[in-house]
Amino acid sequence: MLSSTVFIQPTSFFVAKPHFFPPKPTQFSLPTKNFNPSMSTFGGFSVNAQLSSDNEPRTLIEYVGKGGIDVGDDLVILIDHLQYACKKIAALIASPFNSSIGKCVEGSGNSSGTDRDAPKPLDIVSNDIILSSLERSGKVAVVASEENDAPICLSDDGPFVVVMDPLDGSRNIDASIPTGTIFGIYNRLKELDHLPCDEKASLNSLQSGSNLVAAGYVLYSSATIFCATFGSGVHAFTLDRSTGDFILTDPSIKIPPRGQIYSVNDARYFDWPEGLKQYIDTIRQGKGKYPKKYSARYICSLVADFHRTLLYGGVAMNPRDHLRLVYEANPLSFVAEQAGGKGCDGKRRILSIQPVKLHQRLPLFLGSPEDIEELQSYQDVQQKVNPGYLV
Numbered sequence: 001m002l003s004s005t006v007f008i009q010p011t012s013f014f015v016a017k018p019h020f021f022p023p024k025p026t027q028f029s030l031p032t033k034n035f036n037p038s039m040s041t042f043g044g045f046s047v048n049a050q051l052s053s054d055n056e057p058r059t060l061i062e063y064v065g066k067g068g069i070d071v072g073d074d075l076v077i078l079i080d081h082l083q084y085a086c087k088k089i090a091a092l093i094a095s096p097f098n099s100s101i102g103k104c105v106e107g108s109g110n111s112s113g114t115d116r117d118a119p120k121p122l123d124i125v126s127n128d129i130i131l132s133s134l135e136r137s138g139k140v141a142v143v144a145s146e147e148n149d150a151p152i153c154l155s156d157d158g159p160f161v162v163v164m165d166p167l168d169g170s171r172n173i174d175a176s177i178p179t180g181t182i183f184g185i186y187n188r189l190k191e192l193d194h195l196p197c198d199e200k201a202s203l204n205s206l207q208s209g210s211n212l213v214a215a216g217y218v219l220y221s222s223a224t225i226f227c228a229t230f231g232s233g234v235h236a237f238t239l240d241r242s243t244g245d246f247i248l249t250d251p252s253i254k255i256p257p258r259g260q261i262y263s264v265n266d267a268r269y270f271d272w273p274e275g276l277k278q279y280i281d282t283i284r285q286g287k288g289k290y291p292k293k294y295s296a297r298y299i300c301s302l303v304a305d306f307h308r309t310l311l312y313g314g315v316a317m318n319p320r321d322h323l324r325l326v327y328e329a330n331p332l333s334f335v336a337e338q339a340g341g342k343g344c345d346g347k348r349r350i351l352s353i354q355p356v357k358l359h360q361r362l363p364l365f366l367g368s369p370e371d372i373e374e375l376q377s378y379q380d381v382q383q384k385v386n387p388g389y390l391v
């Protein structure tokens with residue numbers, strides 16, 4: 001059973017339809033005559049898509065299924081349900097009625113409160129959308145979410161355990177700034193099957209990040225991008241809104257070994273330790289190992305800041321104890337490593353840290369290997385002062 005209840009008032013504008021199984025991915029057939037396989041035109045715009053040999057773009061589900069990297073039927077079904085849920089979230093975020101949907105959630109926090117970490121309505125709606133999709137998949141034994149105090153048992157024999165932050169960065173929603181879903185997938189630990197539900201749910205979701213079998217994120221921005229690793233590289237799929245398919249657009253992403261961008265909330269500069277101040281001052285002036293002045297970019301939305309870092313290189317960080325190990329740091333570190341990058345807490349490799357609590361927080365540094373190594377050489381980079389910032 002799901003632990004939180006969401007009341008969405010049906011309006012004449014938005015009627016949530018139940019689904020029993022995600023629709024089969026639609027094939028997007030391209031014209032075969034006079035067709036340049038790397039480019040098609042769409043409403044007057046040029047569209048690039050990754051094409052298979054038969055001139056069809058690869059959808060996420062084709063790619064993970066038998067015709068592609070073949071992650072196994074159970075995981076394909078899980079991913080199919082997850083992508084379906086994320087498409088619903090993408091539609092909800094882009095809807096002109098998202099704020100009224102949010103107001104229909106009973107008992108949720110709201111942005112006028114003083115606790116900036118209180119869940120926002122769309123976080124809770126997104127959580128419920130993903131939870132019910134995962135439950136319908138029949139493939140998930142346990143889900144641990146940022147929005148639930150404790151992990152939830154969905155089935156006894158589902159082969160997988162899912163950890164997730166259903167909608168990160170949601171305080172940006174009213175300004176239409178990018179947000180994202182983060183997820184990690186583990187195998188269910190069968191040796192714990194005899195334990196009571198809450199005990200096995202907890203232990204299953206506190207697995208070391210090095211056990212992840214898949215992880216990724218969905219970025220809700222000018223495009224909706226499903227970016228994931230199944231343990232053999234990182235691949236990004238862009239939502240084609242005309243067919244509803246995620247199309248492979250960035251196969252085998254490799255993070256540049258060195259970037260020229262740092263991403264941090266540097267209004268906190270005066271709360272930083274000396275090592276971090278020195279590191280940032282050095283790279284800003286182009287006096288680090290890479291003799292160029294760095295630029296700053298900070299969206300304050302983890303998925304968006306990470307996605308840019310993955311593509312352009314550099315380092316994205318939050319040096320205070322703020323981000324969560326289990327469902328933020330571990331999945332994104334797995335993606336970073338699979339793309340040739342690194343994820344650390346300033347001292348230790350993230351994937352080597354044994355989680356002890358579901359909502360455990362820690363400093364997080366993700367990015368290009370050379371940038372992360374240089375940052376770590378300053379040693380004193382973890383912000384110990386954490387006064388609780390209001391914005």
Ligand SMILES: O=P(O)(O)OC[C@H]1O[C@](O)(COP(=O)(O)O)[C@@H](O)[C@@H]1O
Pocket residue numbers: 116117168169170171265300301302303305318320322389391
């Ligand atoms: O306030 P800071 O330290 O800049 O933290 C910003 C970070 O917090 C987040 O908003 C997540 O925080 P919440 O879990 O409280 O939403 C990230 O998206 C973002 O990277």
